[in-house]
Amino acid sequence: MYSPEDRRAAVAALKTDTIAEVAARTGASPSTLRRWAGRRDLADRPRSGRPPIQATADQVVEALVATAGARISGRDYSTRALSEATGLSQSIVSRSVRSLTVPVAEVTGGRELVLAASGFPLVILGFRAVDTGGDDSNGRPAVPPRRIQRRIAGIAAALRSAGVQRWAQRFGSEHRQTPTADLLALLAGEENEELLVFDPLGEVPDDTVAEAGPRARVHRGFVEFVAELKSVLAGCQDIPGSLLDQLAARVRHGLEGVLWRESVQIEPRRTSITSDSMEISSWLPKETRSITEHLAIALREEIIDSGYDPGDRINPRLLSRRMRVPRASVDAALRRMVDDKLLDGSRGGARIPLITTVDVLDLYAARMAIGEVVLRSLALRPQRYLVPVQLALRQVEASAPTRSGIDVEDADLHFQQELARASGLRESARTFESLTLRLRLFISILQLDYSPASDRIVSDDRAIFRSLSRSDAKTAIEVWRGKVDNAVRHMAGLLGRRRFDQELWTQLTRSLG
Structure with a gap:
């Protein structure tokens, strides 16, 4: 040239x-x-032929990856899936993704991410060395290295897509949606925390940097900041999905208002899944819950947060450290879930079960059949038994406007559980509860998002309740069958390349009409 x-x-x-x-x-x-x-001008001329598309492809891929959240670890965000979604060649997509992350060989483990905060003009991340406590892991990542590699790409893409690299060109106070003083206060963290800061405008005072010492590294240049960030993240045991979800939600807002801390959940969050009315009689006591039961409930969120895939072995050491409970308690909870067939223990340890299309159809066919029995019984009972069902319906109606898939799913399954409990059929209710536990696990593993279907869920639940209020079992069952049919098609459609088996589903449910 x-x-x-x-x-x-x-x-x-x-x-x-x-x-x-x-x-x-x-x-x-x-x-x-x-x-x-023979030329009058010897300056460079635009090259003829097909224009370069890599730069445009980078922006497209960044936008998709930045808003993926914890789902970045799933099949929907593989380079092949991104290629199919964008129409770009897989080689071009692969180059885009590689520019966002590090080689999988560089993922080593040894530290954990404990803090992330962002708001013009600062980005702050905090890390802490992992105390293995004599464990034989030798500092290796707590989850598969390729998953951490994907999640590094998610964080780098969020920073780029949000326009953080252009903060140095901003001016004026109208961009300061997050108080800078609040962000600066985070720099006075624990002494054992390692801080990485992007400060393009020099907002961090020199005395603050001096006081923090070598544990705080401040970058003025975006390229250098992202390069070191990717390197540090590659040394993490895990990158929590809850952080990725928060970043994905704030990308369109320029990453304003991001404040994530390492979450230590000793008591479960009070939602429909952990409310007093949502006891699971088969393996949760009616009075107080033990640490083992708390862990079993919290494992569902842990599956989502750590991005476990079917067949992955669950790391009890990671659970123990995150929940600040003894390792023996974690092992007991996992053994209980293996005994209840919620986890796979056939290959040693506790693993996320492999889910097939037949498993999904089997589960939903069983729920459809028992649900019909429950509705027939409930339609014959006095109206006073519908009071807890009506309260559960209000939770569904309240969760729908939030457009949170997890909240809608929890409220809807709680509504279904109240239908079973109000039926007066103890054996049917117990079996239905057991199937609900397995369904929640399926939903977690497949990372289903119910937010697009929230309006349909509310409509179906209202129709079922109205029909039962009129003692109209036939209409309630018709709505129930349609509700289950939509759910099973949605879930089965996420099981990779295997398509929905319409013939098998018809055979399993034909006799229920």
Whole structure:
């Protein structure tokens, strides 16, 4: 590739030397020298042919990956899936993804991410060395290295798509949606925390940097900041999905208002899944819950947060450290879930079960059949038994406007559980509860998002309740069958390349009509 200066020097040499001599000296062919001599302008010209698309592809891939959240670890965000979604070649998509992350060989483990905060003009991340406590893991990542590699790409993409690299060009107070003082206060963290800061405008006072010492590294340049960030993240045991979800939700807001801390959940969050009315009689006591039962409930969120895939072995050491409970308690909870067939223990340890299309159809066919029995019984009972069902319906109606898939799912399954409990059929209710536990696990593993279907869920649940209020079992069952049919098709459609088996589903449910 010749620069304009090279061309001008070659043309000037033609005034005193022959074309052959200049060609031998410059390496340009005689025809090229003649073409240069005939040009009036020797500046670079736009290259002919197909325009480069990598830069555009990078922006497209960044936008998709930045808003993926914890789902970045799933099949929907593999390079093949991104290629199919964008129409770009897989090689181009792969180059885009590689630019966002690090080689999988560089993922080593040894520290954990404990803090992330962002708001113009600062980005702050905090890390802490992992205390293995004599464990034989030797600091290796707590989850598969390729999953951490994907999640690094999610964080880097969020920073780029949110326009953080252009903060140095901003001016004026209208961009300061997050108080800078609140962000600066985070720099006075624990002494054992390692801080990485992006500060393009020099907002961090020199005395604060001096006080923090070597544990705080402040970058003014975005490229250097992202490069070190990816390197540090590659040394993490895990990158929590809850952080990725928060970043994905704030990308459109320029990453304003991001404040994530390491969550230590001793008591479960009070939602429909952990409310007093949502006891699971088969393995949760009616009075107080033990640490083992808390862990079993919290494992569902842990599956989502750590991005476990079917077949992955659950790391009890990671659970123990995150929940700050003894390792023995974690092991007991996992053994209980293996005994209840919620986890797979056939290959040693506790693993996320492999889910097939047949498993999904089997589960939903069983729920459909028992649900019909429950609805027939409930339609014959006095109206006072519908009071807890009505309260559960209000939770569904309240969760729908939030457009949170997890909240809608929890409220809807709680509504279904109250239908079973109000039926007066103890064996049917117990079996239905057991199937609900397995369904929640399926939903977690497949990372189903129910937010697009929230309006349909509310409509179906209202119709079922109205029908039962009129003692109209037939209509309630018709709505129930349609509700289950939509759910099973949605879930089965996420099981990779295997398509929905319409014939099998019809055979399993035909006799229920």
